[in-house]
Amino acid sequence: MCFPFVDRDPFVLTSTPDIFFIGNQPAFQQRVIQRADGTKVLIILLPDFSRTGSLVLVNTADLSVECITICPSLRD
Numbered sequence: 001m002c003f004p005f006v007d008r009d010p011f012v013l014t015s016t017p018d019i020f021f022i023g024n025q026p027a028f029q030q031r032v033i034q035r036a037d038g039t040k041v042l043i044i045l046l047p048d049f050s051r052t053g054s055l056v057l058v059n060t061a062d063l064s065v066e067c068i069t070i071c072p073s074l075r076d
Contacts, residue, residue, distance in 0.1 A: 016035065016039045016041060017041060018040075018041065018042065018063070019041070019042045019044065019058065019063070020041055020042070020043050020044070021044050021046055022043070022044070022045050022046065023046040023048075024046070024048050025045040025046060025047055025048070026047065026048070027045070027047055027052075028044075028045060028046070028047050028054060028056060028067040029044075029045040030042065030043065030044050030045070030065045031043050042058075042063050042065070044056060044058070044065060047067075052069065053069050053070060053071030053072055054067055054068065054069045054070075055067070055068060055070060056068075
């Protein structure tokens with residue numbers, strides 16, 4: 001449920017983010033997308049923690065990414 005907005009949609013991105021997270025994915029993946037204007041976006045697919053026991057660490061200084069598993073017993 002969302003409070004109604006008359007003048008704008010709060011779920012529409014109006015500027016390009018530096019990092020875009022997509023959760024509940026089957027596996028970890030990352031990719032840098034470069035737009036025509038030169039803007040780069042880091043796309044990170046986050047695995048389902050309850051199924052994989054994995055989490056993702058992002059260094060915001062250099063945008064390096066590491067996926068670690070802290071609960072290996074949760075893996076398929």
